Amino acid sequence: MITWITQLPLWQIIRVLGLISFVLLTAGIGLGISYGFPFWNGQVKAKLYKIHTLSTNTGMALGLLHGMITVIDTYTPFSWSGVFIPFTAARSPVLNGLGTLSVYGMLLVIFTSDIRNKIKKKLWFLIHLLSYPIFVMTFIHGYFLGTDTQYTGIRWLYLVSALVVVGLSLVRFMITSGGPARTAGKPVSR
Structure with a gap:
């Protein structure tokens, strides 16, 4: 059984899990930010919350699996302490620690x-x-440590994800802090 597991394309699985985890966590934070927009009705907010929770929890689980599989990978094996104790990995301790x-x-x-x-x-x-x-x-962990960041499409995936989170955050800040999107004289509910 162990031989069968170690013969799987573990390095590719680790990379794919890391990317999917990042995308799901980006979706989760984006939906969480959007959830606070005051113009959603109750039904929309309920759906946003469900998808936010599902994407965040799934992204977290896949991210945890992404790290744990590195222990059995033969290409670049990690120790359990290198995975679970921040900044102790033999390879790129700072980026892995993040x-x-x-x-x-x-x-x-x-x-x-x-x-x-x-x-x-x-x-x-x-x-x-x-x-x-x-x-x-x-973002820093994936962008600077991920071996797939050498590909333009993957770099754009990271950069667009960051822009989405920053953009949604700015819009929410403007709406909830009385910026141009706030209507005159009306407080915005949070």
């Missing part, structure tokens, strides 16, 4: 979202804001 920290951060964000009704809303919100630095760490 990936590990991203996993821990996402686990915290997801866990506190699951217990959202049991903690103070302000605390939940502050923890949820960690999604931004987590996204940045994930």
Whole structure:
């Protein structure tokens, strides 16, 4: 059984899982940002929330699997400590450490979202804001460490993902802070 597993194209599986995880996490953060737009009705918000949760949780699970498979990969094997203890990987410790920290951060964000009704809303919100630095760490990990970034299409995937998150964040900030998108004299509900 072990021989069969190690004969799988593990390096390709690791790369694909990393890319899919990044895309799903980008979708999750983008939908989470969009969820706060005040113009959605209840049904749309409910659908956005479901897709946001599904894409974030799936992206997190695939990202965790992406890291764990490196332990059995024969092309560039990692130790368990190199995977789970930030900045201890033998190869590119800083970039791999950012990936590990991203996993821990996402686990915290997801866990506190699951217990959202049991903690103070302000605390939940502050923890949820960690999604931004987590996204940045994930971007840096994938863009600078990912072997597929040599391909123009993959570089564009990362760059467009970052632009989407930044763009949606700016729009949400403008809407909720009284920028040009706010109607005169009317407070925007959050």
